[in-house]
Amino acid sequence: MDNEKRASQQLDSVAVPLPPIPPVAKPENGTSNTPSDAEETLEYNNPTDEETTYPTFWKLVLLSIALCLALFCISLDQTILATAIPKITDQFESVGDNGWYSSSYLFATASTQLFFGKLYTMYSAKWIFLAGLAIFEIGSLIAGAATSSAMLIAGRTVSGVGAASLFPGSIIIIVSAVPLRQRPIYVSLLGSMHGVASIVGPLLGGVFTDHISWRWCFYINLPLGAITAICLLFFFPPGAPPQGGLPWNEQLKHFDLIGSFFLIPGVTCLLLALQWGGRQGISKYPWSDARIIALLSLSGVLLVIFCAIQVWQKDKATVPSYLIRNRNMFGALLYIMGISGAMFICMYYLPWWFQAVKSVSATKSGIMSLPTMLGLVISSIICGFLVTALGYYTPFLIVSSMVGTVGAGLLTLLKTNSGASQWLGYQVILSVGLGMGAQNAFLIPQVAVPKTELATATAVLTFIQTLTSAIFLAIGQAVFQNQLVNNLAVYAPSISPELVFATGPLRLQYQIPAESLPAVVGAFNAAITEVFYVAVAGCALSVVGPLFLEWKSLKKAEHKE
Template sequence: MNETTSNEDSSAHFDHPTGLRLYVVFLALALSVLIVGLDASIIATATPRITDTFSSLSDVGWYGSSYLLTACTCQLAYGRVYQLCSIKWVFMSAVLIFEVGSLITALAPTSSAVIVGRAISGLGFAGIGTGSLIIIAYAVPLQRRAFFTGIIGAMEGIGFIVGPLLGGVLTTRLSWRWCFWINLPVGAITAIVIGFFFRPPRQQPTPTFTQDLKEFDWLGTFTCVPSILCLLLALQWGGSKYQWHDFRIILLFVLFGLLLIAFTAVQRFSKATATISSRIARSRSILFGASFAFSLSAALAIFSYYLPLWFQGIKNASAEASGVMLLPVILGMIVGSIVAGSIVTYIGYYLPFMVLSGILTPIAAGLFTSLSVNSPKSVWIGYSALAGFGAGLGFQQPILAAQTVLDQDDVAMGTSIMIFAQTLAGAIFVLIQNLKKEVPQINPDLVLEIGATNLRAAIPAQLLDAVLKAYNKAITRTFYAAVAMSALAFVLSFGMELKSTKKVAHDFRRQFSPCEEASVYAIPM
C-alpha cells in the first residue's frame, strides 16, 4: 500500500466536513473577491461627490492610485507571509485591514483621510486576492481546481462592472460614504466563515513567531516595496504633475532601477530567506506565466479604461451608462473564465487556453481600432464580447500553472507572483493614460478637464464633428497598445511547459499527517 492510500485510510478516523462546508468556504472567498472588485471600481462614481464634499479637485488622482500603490507594492511580501504563517490568520488579517481602510474612508473628515483609507484598503486587497486562491489550492484537489479558480476570477469581474453601477445608485440616493460602508458586513461574514470552517494543514513542528520573523525576507521587502513605489509614482506624476524630463521623474526611475537591482542581488544571495527562491525563479512556467499574465492584464486595463471614455465621448453616454455598456466585456470574460475552468477540469491541460486567449484577444483589440463615430451598437457589443471572452480564457491559467509546476511549499509565492504581475500591469497601463491634442482650435487639455460626458456641451457646434472624429481617433489609437500586449501574450504562451493537472503528483495531503489536512478537502462527486 502506498503512502497516499495509507493516509487516506488513516484520515477516515477524523471528522472531515461534508461537501456543503466546502461550498460555504468557497462562497465566502467569492464574496471577498467580489467586494475588492467592487472597491477597485466603485471609486470612479464616488470621486465627483468626494471632491464636492471636500473641495479637493487636486486630490482626484490619489483616490484611485493610492489603492493601486499599496496593492502592488505589498503583493510579493504577502506571498512570503503566506508561506511562513497560518494561511487562515493571514487571510483574516488581510480582510481586517481592508475593513479598517473601508471604515476610515467611510468616516473620513478630510480628503487626506480618504486617501489614507484607500491606501489601507489596497493593502488588504493585496492579501485577499492572493489568499483566496491559496485557500482554494488547499481546499480543492489540483485536478478540480481550474473550475473554482475560474469562478473566483469571474466574481472579481462581476465586482468590477457592478462597482460603478452600484456606486452611482448609492451616491445618488444615499451618500458616497455608503460605497465603503457596504464592505463592512460582507468582510465580516467572510472572516467569520473562514475562521470557523477552514482549518489549514500545519507542518510539524509548528514554527514559532520568532522563527517566522527570522525567516521573513526583510531586506528583500525593503528593496522591493520602494522599488515598485518609485515606478508607480513616476508613472502617476509623469506628464501630469511634472514633465517627463523633470528631475523628480528621472530620479524616481533611477531609484526604481537601482532598488530593483538590489532586490535581485538580495534574492540571489539570501537563499534561505529569499522572497523568490531560486527554484521558483528558475521555473520556466513561472517566468513565462508571469509575463503572460502581465501582458494580458495590460490589454484588459486598456479596454476597461478607454472603452468607457469612448462610450461617453462618442456615444454621449453618462458615466453610469458607460458602465452598463462595458457589460459585454465583463460578461464575455466571466463566460470565458468559467468555460476554460470547466474544460481544464475535464481534460487537465491549461496551455491550449493560454494560446487561444493569445489569438482571440489581439483580434478583438485590432477590431477596436476600427471603431468610428458612427459605429452601430451591434459592432461594439460584438467586439467587446470577443475581447472579454478571449481574455477570460487565459486570465486564470497562469495561476493554475504556478500551482501545477511548483512544490506545495512554493504555491503561495507562485500564486502571489502571478497576481502581482496582473495587478502591476493594470496599475501601469492605467497610470500612463494620456489624450493627445488632435484639433488645433481646441485646448489640448480641454477634453480631460471637462470630462467626456460634457464634451458636446463644451465644444462649439461648428467644431463638434471635427472634435468627435479627433477624440475617436485618439481613443482608438490606444487600442494598438492592447494589440501589441495581447499579441505578446500569445508569443509568451509558447514558453510554458505542457503540464496536466491530472498527471502531476501534487496532492497536498501527502505532506501532512491526516489530522492536519485542510478540513474542507472532502468534495462531493
C-alpha cells in the same frame, strides 16, 4: 465527500512533450527543492488526494461563498468610486486629491503583496487571510467615517494593505480544500468576481451617492466581510503552513526584510512617477520634469538593488530566483503580464470611447461596456469547467492569447459611425479571448512548484499582474495624450488641447463649439483607437508565455500530488 468520489481517472491521452531544458540547480544555502520540471515538482506535493481530507459539500459551498465575497469586496473597492469621487471632492473641497483616492489603494496593494506571500508560507492560511480581511475592513471603516480628504486617503491605504493578502490567500485556501482536477472551476469562479464588481460597482456607487451617502461605498464592505469571516472561522480548519515550525530567527531570515526595505519604496516611486507624469500642460508634471526623472531613477536603482538581494538571498529571497528560472513559472509570468495589461487598457478606455464618441453618460457607457464584463465572467467560468473536464490548461492559454489579440485588433477599427453590431461584436470576441485564460494562469504554480513555494509563486503572479496593469495604463495614457494633441492640431487647430483635456469626454458637447465638435470627436476616436494598439501588443506578448509551458494533465498530476 468520500475518498472514492474524489479519486480521478487518468486520461488515456499522452502529454505532448516540449524540448527539454537543463535542470535548475538546487539552492546552496537552503533545504528547498527547486526542480525545473513540473512532473518532478509534483513528487513534492504530498500527501496525495487519496490521503487528503477535504471539506464536505456544504462546507465547501459556504467556503466558496466566503471567498467570493472577499474578492468581490476588493474588486468593488476599485470600481465603485468612479461615480462617487465628484461628490467626495465637493464635500472635502479636494479636487486636487481625487487621484489619490484610487492610487493610494493601488500603491499599498502592490507594495505588500510579496510580503503576504511569505506570510502564507510561514503561518496558517486561515489566520493570515482573516488578519488581512480585518485590515481591509478597518481601512473601509476609516474611509467611510472620514472627516477629511487625508483621512479618506489613509483609510484607502490601509484597505490596500489588507486587500494585498486576499487574492493569493483565496488561491491557497482553495488548494487545500479542493482536489487538483476540480480547482479550475473554483479559480475561475474566484477570478470572475472582478468582472461582476466591474458591472455592479459604478451602478452601486451611483445609487449610494445619489440616494444614501457616498460613505456606503466603503461601509458595504463591513457586512460582506463579516459573512466571510464567520464562514472561515467555523467551516475552514487551520492547516499546517508549508514552512511552519521554524524558530523566530529563521522566520525573520525567510521574510527577507532587507529586500522589502528596497522593494516597497522602489515600487512606490515607480507608481508615483506613472501617476504624476504625462504631457506638459495636461498632467501634473511633464515627463521631463526633474521630479519625475528623479522618481524613475530612484525607482530603477532601488529595484536593481532588490533584484541583487534576491540573487544573494537565494531560497530565502522574497522572489527566489529558481521560481523565475522554472520554465512554467516564466511562461506564466509572461502570459499574465501581457493579458492583464491588455485587459485593463480595454476596460479603462472602452467607456471613454463611448462617452467621447457616442456622447453617452457615464452610466450608459457602463451599460454599453457590459458585453466585455459579462463575456469575461461567462467565458472564465465555462473555461474552468472545460479545463476540469479535459485536464489541460495550456491549450486554453494559447487560444486565449490569439483570440484576445484579434479582439483588441478589432477595437482599433472603431470609427465615429461604428454601429452597435460592431462595438458589440468586437467586445464579445475580446472578452471571450481574455476570459479563457486570465484565471487559468493561476493554476500553473499548482503543478510547477512545490507546495512549500506555492504561496510565494501565487503572490509573485499577483504582484506582476498589479504592477503590469499600472504600467500598461501609464503607457496607454501617454499614447492617448500625445495622439489627441496631435490629432487636434490636424482636425481642429482652433481648439486648445488644454480646453479639451479640462472638459473631459462627458462634457464635450456642452463646452466645445458646435461647428468644431465633429472634428474634436474624430480626434478622440483616433486617439483612443491608437491606445488599443497597446492592448494588441499586450495580447501578442501573452502568446509567448504558453510556449514555455509543459502540457501537463491535471488529472494525471493529481495522483502525484
